[in-house]
Amino acid sequence: MPAFSPLRYTRTAIALHWLIFVLIACGFALAVYMVDLPLSPQKLKFFSWHKWIGVTVFMLALARVAWRIAHPAPALPATVPAWQRHVAAVNLVALYVLILAIPPTGWLYSSATGVPTVYLGLVQLPDLLPKDKALAEQLKLVHVTLNFIMLTLVIIHAAAALKHHYVDRDDVLERMLPFIKSRGK
Amino acid sequence: MRSSLSGLIKTAGVVLLQVATFATAQTVLYDKSRVSCVSRQMNVPVEAQFKKFTARIAFDPARPEAGNAQIEIDVGSFDIDNAEVNDEAKSKPWFDVRAFPKATFVSSGIKPLGSGRYEARGQLTIKGRTADVTAPFTYKESAGNGVFEGAFSIRRLQYNIGEGAWKDTDTVADDVQIKFSIVVARNVPAAKK
Numbered sequence: 288m289p290a291f292s293p294l295r296y297t298r299t300a301i302a303l304h305w306l307i308f309v310l311i312a313c314g315f316a317l318a319v320y321m322v323d324l325p326l327s328p329q330k331l332k333f334f335s336w337h338k339w340i341g342v343t344v345f346m347l348a349l350a351r352v353a354w355r356i357a358h359p360a361p362a363l364p365a366t367v368p369a370w371q372r373h374v375a376a377v378n379l380v381a382l383y384v385l386i387l388a389i390p391p392t393g394w395l396y397s398s399a400t401g402v403p404t405v406y407l408g409l410v411q412l413p414d415l416l417p418k419d420k421a422l423a424e425q426l427k428l429v430h431v432t433l434n435f436i437m438l439t440l441v442i443i444h445a446a447a448a449l450k451h452h453y454v455d456r457d458d459v460l461e462r463m464l465p466f467i468k469s470r471g472k
Numbered sequence: 473m474r475s476s477l478s479g480l481i482k483t484a485g486v487v488l489l490q491v492a493t494f495a496t497a498q499t500v501l502y503d504k505s506r507v508s509c510v511s512r513q514m515n516v517p518v519e520a521q522f523k524k525f526t527a528r529i530a531f532d533p534a535r536p537e538a539g540n541a542q543i544e545i546d547v548g549s550f551d552i553d554n555a556e557v558n559d560e561a562k563s564k565p566w567f568d569v570r571a572f573p574k575a576t577f578v579s580s581g582i583k584p585l586g587s588g589r590y591e592a593r594g595q596l597t598i599k600g601r602t603a604d605v606t607a608p609f610t611y612k613e614s615a616g617n618g619v620f621e622g623a624f625s626i627r628r629l630q631y632n633i634g635e636g637a638w639k640d641t642d643t644v645a646d647d648v649q650i651k652f653s654i655v656v657a658r659n660v661p662a663a664k665k
Contacts, residue, residue, distance in 0.1 A: 326556055328638060328644065335516065400554075401553055403517060405516045408514050408516075411517075418553065
């Protein structure tokens with residue numbers, strides 16, 4: 288633990304947290320909605336948008352990891368038991384790993400399908416894999432499975448934050464909320 | 473006398489054969505040949521192959537202007553490696569394979585451009601619509617085969633490919649690239665065909 292622990296997350300950390308959350312939520316919802324649509328121009332657009340969201344999330348997540356390394360997070364209140372600290376830390380690391388790992392699995396899946404990813408319709412990413420149908424099916428499974436693991440961890444993460452706010456009545460949630468002044472316990 | 477007569481017939485036969493090789497089509501090696509198209513969806517290039525086609529090509533690099541080509545593509549053999557897209561491509565808004573099973577290219581002239589490069593002009597018919605196209609290509613000889621390779625662009629809407637909602641070129645671009653690599657066996661006697 289650093290000698291000096293800030294009370295709140297920095298504005299940049301808060302902005303990145305919520306921006307990444309909103310993008311992932313949109314990308315996830317879009318994916319669930321689009322996969323079973325019949326083929327249409329709209330469906331092709333949705334797939335492209337989904338990939339653009341993924342690339343954006345990946346880049347923002349890199350920036351966030353760099354920011355986090357340079358700017359330590361505020362310490363948890365002393366009242367938080369050790370086992371909860373451990374669970375929170377493991378959950379957080381797992382979330383970072385998944386947020387960084389999921390976009391590349393989508394990219395690889397797309398490459399293996401034979402469809403390149405063209406970010407914002409402007410920048411074509413290199414295909415890391417040659418076209419391979421069997422591999423594409425496996426990568427799809429990996430991409431989807433990791434997403435549902437992430438969903439589970441996000442639910443745990445959010446439930447814990449809400450528990451801090453409404454049950455423990457500490458500032459653990461508030462220090463990550465934009466536009467709100469911490470109760471400053 | 474008899475032997476000289478047979479010699480004469482042989483010579484005549486060889487001459488005839490040589491004339492015939494200019495006029496008759498060369499044997500196309502289909503397992504080495506490929507015709508495909510590259511379309512762009514949201515600027516994402518995607519290639520599909522036409523797995524079945526027949527080509528009639530008569531081309532002599534010494535006399536390129538005398539050459540000609542007729543290519544007939546079985547549009548239903550469109551394969552983009554995705555069953556759903558394959559079915560869609562064959563449907564009425566796209567190729568309408570049931571009504572228009574074949575696409576054809578018939579050359580009207582071949583022009584040498586120098587250093588192994590040529591240009592074939594001709595008429596391309598897809599989905600019952602015909603337009604003039606110019607297809608630049610290269611011709612190389614290797615391992616006893618002749619290899620024609622080239623690519624040219626068409627505008628899909630000119631052929632009414634992608635009707636209704638698919639007319640929107642923001643999603644699927646109007647420009648579609650047709651790519652071909654056709655391998656022919658050289659110097660095949662006419663008698664063998």
